[in-house]
Amino acid sequence: MPTAPTSTTGPVAALDIGGTKIAGALVDTEGRILARAQRPTPAREAAETVFREVGAVLAALASSPSWDAVEAVGIGSAGPVDAARGTVSPVNVPGWRDFPLVEQVRERVGDRPVTLVGDGVAMTAAEHWLGAARGHADALGLVVSTGVGGGLVLGGRLHPGPTGNAGHIGHLSVDLDGDPCACGGRGCLERIASGPHIARHALDGGWRPGPGGDASAAAVAEAARAGHPAALAAFERAARALAAGIAATAHLVEVDIAVIGGGVAGAGEILFAPLRRALPDYATLSFTRGLTVVPAATGTDAGLLGAAAAARATR
Amino acid sequence: MPTAPTSTTGPVAALDIGGTKIAGALVDTEGRILARAQRPTPAREAAETVFREVGAVLAALASSPSWDAVEAVGIGSAGPVDAARGTVSPVNVPGWRDFPLVEQVRERVGDRPVTLVGDGVAMTAAEHWLGAARGHADALGLVVSTGVGGGLVLGGRLHPGPTGNAGHIGHLSVDLDGDPCACGGRGCLERIASGPHIARHALDGGWRPGPGGDASAAAVAEAARAGHPAALAAFERAARALAAGIAATAHLVEVDIAVIGGGVAGAGEILFAPLRRALPDYATLSFTRGLTVVPAATGTDAGLLGAAAAARATR
Numbered sequence: 144m145p146t147a148p149t150s151t152t153g154p155v156a157a158l159d160i161g162g163t164k165i166a167g168a169l170v171d172t173e174g175r176i177l178a179r180a181q182r183p184t185p186a187r188e189a190a191e192t193v194f195r196e197v198g199a200v201l202a203a204l205a206s207s208p209s210w211d212a213v214e215a216v217g218i219g220s221a222g223p224v225d226a227a228r229g230t231v232s233p234v235n236v237p238g239w240r241d242f243p244l245v246e247q248v249r250e251r252v253g254d255r256p257v258t259l260v261g262d263g264v265a266m267t268a269a270e271h272w273l274g275a276a277r278g279h280a281d282a283l284g285l286v287v288s289t290g291v292g293g294g295l296v297l298g299g300r301l302h303p304g305p306t307g308n309a310g311h312i313g314h315l316s317v318d319l320d321g322d323p324c325a326c327g328g329r330g331c332l333e334r335i336a337s338g339p340h341i342a343r344h345a346l347d348g349g350w351r352p353g354p355g356g357d358a359s360a361a362a363v364a365e366a367a368r369a370g371h372p373a374a375l376a377a378f379e380r381a382a383r384a385l386a387a388g389i390a391a392t393a394h395l396v397e398v399d400i401a402v403i404g405g406g407v408a409g410a411g412e413i414l415f416a417p418l419r420r421a422l423p424d425y426a427t428l429s430f431t432r433g434l435t436v437v438p439a440a441t442g443t444d445a446g447l448l449g450a451a452a453a454a455r456a457t458r
Numbered sequence: 459m460p461t462a463p464t465s466t467t468g469p470v471a472a473l474d475i476g477g478t479k480i481a482g483a484l485v486d487t488e489g490r491i492l493a494r495a496q497r498p499t500p501a502r503e504a505a506e507t508v509f510r511e512v513g514a515v516l517a518a519l520a521s522s523p524s525w526d527a528v529e530a531v532g533i534g535s536a537g538p539v540d541a542a543r544g545t546v547s548p549v550n551v552p553g554w555r556d557f558p559l560v561e562q563v564r565e566r567v568g569d570r571p572v573t574l575v576g577d578g579v580a581m582t583a584a585e586h587w588l589g590a591a592r593g594h595a596d597a598l599g600l601v602v603s604t605g606v607g608g609g610l611v612l613g614g615r616l617h618p619g620p621t622g623n624a625g626h627i628g629h630l631s632v633d634l635d636g637d638p639c640a641c642g643g644r645g646c647l648e649r650i651a652s653g654p655h656i657a658r659h660a661l662d663g664g665w666r667p668g669p670g671g672d673a674s675a676a677a678v679a680e681a682a683r684a685g686h687p688a689a690l691a692a693f694e695r696a697a698r699a700l701a702a703g704i705a706a707t708a709h710l711v712e713v714d715i716a717v718i719g720g721g722v723a724g725a726g727e728i729l730f731a732p733l734r735r736a737l738p739d740y741a742t743l744s745f746t747r748g749l750t751v752v753p754a755a756t757g758t759d760a761g762l763l764g765a766a767a768a769a770r771a772t773r
Contacts, residue, residue: 223743223744223745225744225745232744280620281619281620295710295711297612297617298617302612302613302711304596304711304712304745305595305596305712305745306712306745308712308743308745309710309711309712310710311709311710311743311745312709312710314709314742314743315705315706315709315710316632316702316705316706316740317631317632317633317634318632318633318634318635319632319633319636319645319698319699319702320633321634324742326742326743327738327739327742328705328739328740328742329739329740330634383634384634387631387634390630390631390643391630391631391706391710392710394626394627394629394630395610395624395625395626395627395630395706395707395710395711396610396617396619396624396710396711397619397620397621397623397624399620423642424642424643424644425631425643425644427629427639427641427642427643428538428623428626428629428641429538429540429547430538430540430619430620430621430623430626
């Protein structure tokens with residue numbers, strides 16, 4: 144599954160499906176967006192109601208003059224996904240459990256092939272095609288946000304794994320005896336480094352949100368920039384956990400770059416400086432010495448560009 | 459790099475290079491060993507002295523009537539290795555640092571292609587070809603012994619990674635704030651689950667070796683079988699650490715089987731029973747639910763068979 148688009152010449156249709164919005168685009172071979180559509184996700188509604196919005200996004204794209212040239216459809220979805228079966232069960236869309244998304248989309252796109260990957264895999268595909276991982280044969284992409292997701296490029300190709308979930312770094316245990324995670328595990332990376340857990344850690348340490356009551360990781364990052372010890376400690380801890388997880392990945396599959404996107408990456412050096420300091424404490428073996436960690440470069444369209452890249456990669 | 463031999467018809471020459479012995483064999487397409495040679499590793503000697511023994515093993519193999527038909531040479535070596543450069547720096551052979559093993563072997567084998575992989579990768583190749591991972595497209599092999607090594611099969615192919623070290627599970631940190639490891643890291647899987655660390659843990663807990671003074675992991679396993687609490691606790695701890703590392707691998711690359719070889723795996727159910735119990739505590743996501751853990755099946759020839767498999771896989 145080469146990430147770089149080679150075998151198609153027309154645009155592809157991309158869908159980026161999350162708990163708050165369903166975005167769609169037609170994307171050309173250079174990564175330019177020719178048409179866009181977007182609807183809010185009715186996340187608490189029944190399966191058909193949620194899918195109706197996907198249908199509306201596809202209908203809007205189909206009204207574009209570029210639609211007839213569309214060669215394939217790529218979907219990046221909040222997980223878990225099951226690419227082998229074409230189903231999705233996004234944690235934050237409870238109405239969709241083993242929902243046959245690929246089959247339903249296929250009914251609306253004619254004979255075009257439909258590819259499904261997890262959102263972390265999609266972001267990684269985007270970064271490998273057009274972003275910070277370009278030119279790297281072996282790369283890890285991370286999305287650090289309300290959760291921690293990820294994806295892998297191995298040997299120059301996107302590596303979604305049999306079910307489209309490979310790179311799921313958020314539920315690596317980096318602390319064998321650590322706190323229970325919502326997934327049922329213990330000491331998961333996500334349990335330490337996600338936005339909500341960074342905020343919780345800062346609150347536990349005595350940080351208090353300002354008068355506006357903003358208790359987000361972005362607010363913690365602002366406090367850390369102002370030197371608040373508990374805010375700094377929360378990012379330090381998240382950075383160490385991320386360093387351990389990234390190093391684990393490098394030891395396991397020899398990636399030489401980790402690209403971090405998602406809201407928490409917006410903290411910039413408040414996150415990246417302690418992460419780069421901690422990395423040599425865990426990436427110890429000679430073959431991991433060149434490992435670098437950088438911010439993602441594809442921005443808010445990463446999900447769409449990644450879904451497009453995944454669609455091209457499977458052709 | 460398909461692990462199953464397909465493109466050669468003649469035998470291959472295999473070398474298995476470790477800190478105590480240098481083994482060689484000619485291996486046919488069915489995994490039968492047609493000729494063998496072995497020498498002790500002069501592990502404390504100078505680089506040339508160590509290589510002289512490799513040369514002696516090759517010379518012995520070359521005296522076999524099957525030698526002329528040999529199509530390729532595979533080397534599995536104690537690591538770290540650098541397959542890209544063809545060099546090895548085995549921790550327990552201090553005279554070899556960036557030793558140009560591939561070049562030196564190539565000078566003695568004519569035009570035959572020479573493939574180098576780490577010993578954990580070789581063991582995994584053997585298990586995928588002829589052992590417990592046969593038929594699995596995505597598998598992790600582990601060698602739990604004085605250290606903890608490993609290797610990966612992904613998408614039906616051996617995945618040695620750019621430098622031949624992929625699958626290096628022993629230096630995953632499963633305990634962010636854990637004890638310092640010899641590698642410079644903290645809380646490494648090897649620091650908890652290797653034979654010497656199992657024995658140390660048991661000794662710390664009050665277990666004492668018998669009159670013979672055998673403080674090996676095998677002796678701890680025997681005490682555990684007799685119900686000694688500290689011996690049981692040491693294996694329980696090692697099993698939890700292995701479960702976390704195996705689950706991390708499944709989350710990252712979607713392996714559905716882990717095959718464990720090496721001396722410590724000889725403890726049998728003393729290790730495997732607590733490991734299977736602990737696995738669901740860490741392998742929590744839906745796509746890891748089918749994950750199984752089994753003992754290796756290729757026995758003491760795993761290194762040779764794996765070196766042969768790796769040589770065939772790269773053709």
